[in-house]
Amino acid sequence: MTQKMAITLDVNGTGHEIRVEPRKTLCDALRADCGLTGTNVGCEHGVCGACTVLMDGVPVRSCLMFAVQAQGKALRTVEGLSTGGKLHALQQAFTDNHALQCGFCTSGFLMLAAGTLEQQPDIDDESLREVLSSNLCRCTGYQNILRAVRQVRDAGKAGAR
Amino acid sequence: MKPPAFAYHDPQTVEEACQLMSTLDNARLLAGGQSMMPMLNMRFVMPDHLVDLGRVSALSAIEERPGALRIGAMTRQRDLEYSPLVRARCPLLADAIQWVGHRQTRNRGTIGGSLCQLDPSAELPSVCAALDATLTVQSARGTRTLAFADFPAGYMTPSIEPDELLTHVELPDWPAGHGHGFVEFARRHGDYAVVLAAALLAVDAAGRITRASVTLGGIGPAPVRVGAVEQALVGQVASATLFRGATEACRSIEAMEDVHAPASYRQQLAVVMSRRALEAALASIGSPASSTGAAAH
Ligand code: FES
Ligand code: FES
Numbered sequence: 236m237t238q239k240m241a242i243t244l245d246v247n248g249t250g251h252e253i254r255v256e257p258r259k260t261l262c263d264a265l266r267a268d269c270g271l272t273g274t275n276v277g278c279e280h281g282v283c284g285a286c287t288v289l290m291d292g293v294p295v296r297s298c299l300m301f302a303v304q305a306q307g308k309a310l311r312t313v314e315g316l317s318t319g320g321k322l323h324a325l326q327q328a329f330t331d332n333h334a335l336q337c338g339f340c341t342s343g344f345l346m347l348a349a350g351t352l353e354q355q356p357d358i359d360d361e362s363l364r365e366v367l368s369s370n371l372c373r374c375t376g377y378q379n380i381l382r383a384v385r386q387v388r389d390a391g392k393a394g395a396r
Numbered sequence: 397m398k399p400p401a402f403a404y405h406d407p408q409t410v411e412e413a414c415q416l417m418s419t420l421d422n423a424r425l426l427a428g429g430q431s432m433m434p435m436l437n438m439r440f441v442m443p444d445h446l447v448d449l450g451r452v453s454a455l456s457a458i459e460e461r462p463g464a465l466r467i468g469a470m471t472r473q474r475d476l477e478y479s480p481l482v483r484a485r486c487p488l489l490a491d492a493i494q495w496v497g498h499r500q501t502r503n504r505g506t507i508g509g510s511l512c513q514l515d516p517s518a519e520l521p522s523v524c525a526a527l528d529a530t531l532t533v534q535s536a537r538g539t540r541t542l543a544f545a546d547f548p549a550g551y552m553t554p555s556i557e558p559d560e561l562l563t564h565v566e567l568p569d570w571p572a573g574h575g576h577g578f579v580e581f582a583r584r585h586g587d588y589a590v591v592l593a594a595a596l597l598a599v600d601a602a603g604r605i606t607r608a609s610v611t612l613g614g615i616g617p618a619p620v621r622v623g624a625v626e627q628a629l630v631g632q633v634a635s636a637t638l639f640r641g642a643t644e645a646c647r648s649i650e651a652m653e654d655v656h657a658p659a660s661y662r663q664q665l666a667v668v669m670s671r672r673a674l675e676a677a678l679a680s681i682g683s684p685a686s687s688t689g690a691a692a693h
Pocket of ligand 2 (some may be wrong): 334335336337338339340341371372373374375
């Protein structure tokens, strides 16, 4: 046990003042200290992508960094996708296309897809397949996930809330 | 699967970081964390102090120098991927970076972290070997430079002292219009390569090879420059037949053996991958540098 540090995490536009040991990973801090349990923790060593969040707009694996490193960065988690009870276009597309079964991987895929489409709204199929290949889903077999993300890309409403 | 307890330090300058590394016991540096964090989470490393370089902004820069590109050790792989300067001045690096991990890991991973991790199958050490990169390391005792060829001390072990940190990498230019090729065989995209190859070619007006560089990763404990192939190429007119003959020499390289592949398999891959890298290099000669990776930021 080392000295806890007082930090502020900016998550989905809200400041969370928390006290954490420096060894606490960002995903654990989000879940345990900020109470945002939408981000899932799978492998804890950078293999599965379940913990993917957006940091300053780009997808990162939140098990591969410490919470103290995320100070001053704009974080976005799956909780920030929907607005006013209305699902984000990606969430709706995942539902419509049966892109999840147990849902464990889903928040990671959603954040990966959201960050990717915001950066590259016109990403081609092959690149999209390559980007999504970084995350693991043990249920659906990926085709429906691809279909859902492609649908949102084609509708051009990645930024739509 | 939780990291061990450590004291956290986040210096703002290289000097501060050097000072910390020279005074703290059992301290480790943290760059982009894409290899170090798994090792911490699995408790393969148990430092008492972790010195995070994430806020040392002086180490993240891509600069043009006479005859070389100078890259700060904390430059994110993502910034290399999208840099027009890298694409124009060092297309081999621009091609290779596409193979490094995944988008999420490139958003955090750094060039310096990858070089110091020195995984034999990683892309960036092989690029540095291919280009005869020069590395600058600094400590409270001073600054020194070393050729990349002298950097690996053994399997995943760079020849830098515990109090030293890598600050910059200099990648010397190849002549304008040179050929470059980077190919890799991995089980899945984003995995470490089983074997990878990097090739550079310069040819004269008659199509005769004036300079060649052939590097293999994943076959030995560190990247291997295949001098025998390079020598067989220089002075000859570049062609697929020439490459086919010359790359046979790769079959006798002493190869690693592990759970992924036996040595003979790697030797076979070494022949095939070096040939393909040379073919890609030849095909790219004179073509505009912006072949791939020009995607939106
Ligand atoms: S939990 Fe972070 S990548 Fe698996
Ligand atoms: S829906 Fe179960 S792991 Fe993806």
